[in-house]
Amino acid sequence: MGLLINGQWHDQWYDTSKTDGAFQREDAAIRHWITADGSAGPSGDAGFKAESGRYHLYVSLACPWAHRTLIFRELKGLQEHISVSVVSPDMLSQGWEFDTEHPDPRFRSNGDELFNSRYLHQIYTRHKPDYSGRVTVPVLWDKQRNCIVSNESSEIIRMFNSAFDQITGNSLDFYPQALRADIDAINERIYHRVNNGVYKAGFATAADKYEAAVSTLFAELDQLDTLLAGQRWLVNDALGQSHLTEADWRLFTTLVRFDAVYFGHFKCNLQLIRDYPALSRWMKRLQKLPGVMDTVNLDHIKRHYYFSHDTINPTRIVPVGPRAGFLPGAL
Numbered sequence: 001m002g003l004l005i006n007g008q009w010h011d012q013w014y015d016t017s018k019t020d021g022a023f024q025r026e027d028a029a030i031r032h033w034i035t036a037d038g039s040a041g042p043s044g045d046a047g048f049k050a051e052s053g054r055y056h057l058y059v060s061l062a063c064p065w066a067h068r069t070l071i072f073r074e075l076k077g078l079q080e081h082i083s084v085s086v087v088s089p090d091m092l093s094q095g096w097e098f099d100t101e102h103p104d105p106r107f108r109s110n111g112d113e114l115f116n117s118r119y120l121h122q123i124y125t126r127h128k129p130d131y132s133g134r135v136t137v138p139v140l141w142d143k144q145r146n147c148i149v150s151n152e153s154s155e156i157i158r159m160f161n162s163a164f165d166q167i168t169g170n171s172l173d174f175y176p177q178a179l180r181a182d183i184d185a186i187n188e189r190i191y192h193r194v195n196n197g198v199y200k201a202g203f204a205t206a207a208d209k210y211e212a213a214v215s216t217l218f219a220e221l222d223q224l225d226t227l228l229a230g231q232r233w234l235v236n237d238a239l240g241q242s243h244l245t246e247a248d249w250r251l252f253t254t255l256v257r258f259d260a261v262y263f264g265h266f267k268c269n270l271q272l273i274r275d276y277p278a279l280s281r282w283m284k285r286l287q288k289l290p291g292v293m294d295t296v297n298l299d300h301i302k303r304h305y306y307f308s309h310d311t312i313n314p315t316r317i318v319p320v321g322p323r324a325g326f327l328p329g330a331l
C-alpha cells in the first residue's frame with residue numbers, strides 16, 4: 001500500500017507520526033461531476049455529460065466507499081450504461097491490483113478492460129502523469145476525455161442518483177430536495193463517527209486515539225439503534241413519513257462489514273451489530289431490496305482487510321468465520 005509522489009509510486013503505510021497516533025483521511029482530489037447536460041456540477045470542470053457507455057467505474061468489492069457506488073449503479077439501473085472493473089482484494093506493495101491470475105479464483109480481478117493495466121496507480125498516472133496523492137477506489141473514468149471524473153464516492157453516488165435519469169427512465173431519488181438538509185446533517189454525523197470512525201479505531205497507533213474513536217463510534221450506534229426503533233429509515237419528512245435515502249446506503253456499507261471485520265480486525269468490539277435489534281432489522285430491510293446482495297462479497301471483504309493490513313495482522317491469516325447466518329440481517 002502506498003501513494004504516488006510526482007507520478008512515482010512509493011510503498012508507504014499511513015503516517016500517524018504527526019498526529020500523535022491518530023488516523024487522518026486525506027480528502028479525495030479529483031472532483032468533477034457528470035451532469036445530464038454536461039454543465040459544470042458543484043465543483044470541477046464542465047464537459048462530463050451523462051451518456052450511455054461513456055464512463056467506467058473502478059471498484060474494490062472490499063471497500064465500503066466503493067460499495068456505495070456499486071449499490072447506486074444497481075438501484076438506478078445503470079449496469080448496462082456504466083462498465084465496471086473489480087480489483088483483487090489484496091492491496092499489497094503496489095496498492096490495488098488487477099490480478100487476473102490470483103491463485104484463488106474467488107479473488108481474480110476481471111481486469112482493466114480499458115487499458116489492461118496491472119495496477120490502479122497506472123490509471124491515476126494516465127489521468128495525470130505527475131499525479132501526487134493516495135490511489136483510492138472508487139474511481140470514475142471518462143472514456144471520451146481519457147481522464148478521471150471523480151474519486152469521491154459521496155459525489156459519485158449523487159451523480160448516479162440523478163444525472164442518467166433521462167437515459168435509464170429510472171427516477172428513484174435517494175437525495176430528494178425537501179430532505180437534503182436532514183440527509184446532509186445525519187451523513188455528517190455518521191461519516192465522522194461511524195464510516196470513518198471504524199478506520200480511526202483500526203488505524204490508530206496510540207491507545208488513547210483508538211479508545212476515543214471506539215467510544216464515539218458506539219455512542220453513535222446506540223443512538224442510531226434508538227432512532228431506528230421508532231422509524232423505518234434514517235430520515236423522516238416533516239409529516240413523520242420515513243424515506244429510504246442515500247444516508248441509509250452510506251451507513252449500510254459500513255455495517256455490513258462490521259461483525260465480520262471491524263469488530264475483530266479494527267477492535268470495534270464493544271458489541272456486534274447483530275445484537276442491536278433495530279439496526280439488525282433495518283439491515284435486513286435493506287438486504288431484501290432487489291440487487292443489493294449482488295453487491296455484497298464477504299470473501300473479498302474479509303480477505304482484503306485481514307490480508308492487506310499487515311501492520312495490524314502480520315500473519316495475514318484470514319478468519320474462517322463468521323457463518324453467513326450469524327451476520328446482522330442474514331436472510
Ligand SMILES: N[C@@H](CCC(=O)N[C@@H](CS)C(=O)NCC(=O)O)C(=O)O
Nearest residue numbers: 028063064065134136137151152153
Ligand atoms: N474519500 C474517498 C475514500 C476512498 C478510500 O479511502 N478508499 C480506500 C479503500 S476502502 C482506498 O482505496 N485506500 C487506499 C489508500 O488509502 O491508499 C471516497 O469516499 O471515495
